[in-house]
């Protein structure tokens with residue numbers, strides 16, 4: 341298989357648009373198509389011209405792609421219409437796509453029930469539509485809907501459908517596991533039969549799998565092993581119901597493990613992590629940290645035994661090099677950690693410590709103790725650094741929060757409009773001075789943040805450059821209900837975009853927020869080398 345070429349076909353903008361809660365704008369579609377093109381995907385399926393105004397506008401503009409073939413999607417002509425007179429085939433032909441893929445029935449049950457036409461007539465629909473598109477656009481692809489379910493019930497009919505498409509000139513016949521219920525061994529066996537007994541060569545066959553049994557990636561690999569040379573899928577596995585085969589997992593598997601060439605240059609494979617995360621960002625979804633290859637946990641080592649071996653040779657607990665896909669290794673310190681985890685984490689924050697340093701066991705005990713109280717330092721690197729450096733006496737006392745008081749008020753104003761306001765009072769010692777400040781905010785954390793800044797910024801003006809960029813709360817023991825311990829995670833950012841995370845833990849959500857805020861201010865002052873006020 342070494343060096344053989346697999347063609348990658350992305351259907352994020354079509355099948356991915358069929359994901360519940362996903363609604364692309366034209367601007368989204370343009371940006372995503374350009375990302376896929378930059379990565380080196382062979383075909384970018386943009387949507388269905390004629391189906392909705394967004395796709396009409398997108399196909400009218402047609403993104404400027406340099407490497408990928410911009411492809412339109414549709415279906416075979418309607419029964420009772422000729423291909424020349426079918427409005428939706430005309431929309432495909434008139435679109436600015438360079439290639440067209442149409443879906444057609446291959447399961448006799450669907451021909452009988454969904455189309456309700458004689459089975460031979462369905463073969464005519466397929467033949468006529470592919471032939472018309474082939475003439476008009478030069479390249480036509482056929483998505484053989486429900487091919488595997490159809491083949492299991494009526495192999496002769498399913499095979500006659502794909503042969504009709506192939507003989508009418510389809511460049512690719514794509515075998516679809518539309519309902520996602522087929523298992524890898526069935527896919528492999530059926531694809532082998534299609535190639536060996538029905539005579540359709542593998543370099544004209546593609547695979548399109550849905551993830552309803554969590555096997556879409558495995559099924560695509562099984563089809564490739566059996567001989568198909570095109571794989572359809574989506575970024576991060578978007579798609580109808582449970583999604584499609586995830587190209588982000590498939591691409592490195594095909595290239596790094598199975599030795600196939602794709603349109604993606606080896607040097608561009610590291611773009612994968614960025615493309616995957618930028619896509620989630622665009623959809624306003626938190627990236628899946630456990631995503632294979634590209635998740636932030638994909639190369640995060642937590643167990644003490646793992647870290648100790650990774651320190652000696654990373655391949656002891658890594659199946660590929662993180663750099664190959666644009667990801668990076670992370671060492672986590674928690675209650676699962678050993679001395680090795682701690683040494684690596686300390687090195688990451690610029691502290692070289694001798695493995696025999698007598699302070700290490702004390703630090704490790706402290707981290708494990710705090711972890712048992714709910715301080716998950718693997719997500720809050722700045723709080724980890726502040727904890728360790730404070731323990732070692734390296735963090736100056738920039739300020740001390742002596743007291744705070746927060747009130748929330750919910751009332752109707754004179755116009756009868758509901759108003760919710762918060763007010764915070766803080767008493768802070770800065771050097772020899774005690775400062776008392778009050779601020780109003782649209783919520784208690786906002787009010788506290790503003791009051792703290794009022795107290796601190798006159799002495800430390802550089803705090804004016806930082807802002808809160810994310811705020812998350814988690815209940816640690818759900819059984820305790822509203823009395824539960826909460827963990828607050830705050831992400832802060834500088835004007836130049838650098839970010840850091842801090843946390844606080846308390847049964848009181850405001851106290852947990854204040855703890856995270858104090859760590860965040862302290863970290864900023866420490867990192868910028870601020871002189872503590874005397």
Ligand SMILES: CC(=O)SCCNC(=O)CCNC(=O)[C@H](O)C(C)(C)COP(=O)(O)OP(=O)(O)OC[C@H]1O[C@@H](n2cnc3c(N)ncnc32)[C@H](O)[C@@H]1OP(=O)(O)O
Pocket residue numbers: 355358388390391392415416417418419443444445454455465485518580
């Ligand atoms: C397996 C897949 O994922 S295929 C892609 C599915 N994606 C989508 O459906 C998203 C975009 N679809 C749409 O916007 C609309 O369904 C449209 C514009 C395409 C069609 O809308 P409408 O004309 O209102 O038809 P509607 O969606 O209600 O029904 C589909 C019709 O197409 C027929 N049809 C289904 N598949 C095919 C086919 N391959 N070839 C010809 N006709 C077909 C159905 O029998 C049905 O016909 P009927 O109305 O005579 O019963």
Ligand SMILES: CC(=O)C(=O)O
Pocket residue numbers: 355443483484485486516517518519548550
């Ligand atoms: C074409 C397609 O999306 C399917 O059959 O699943």
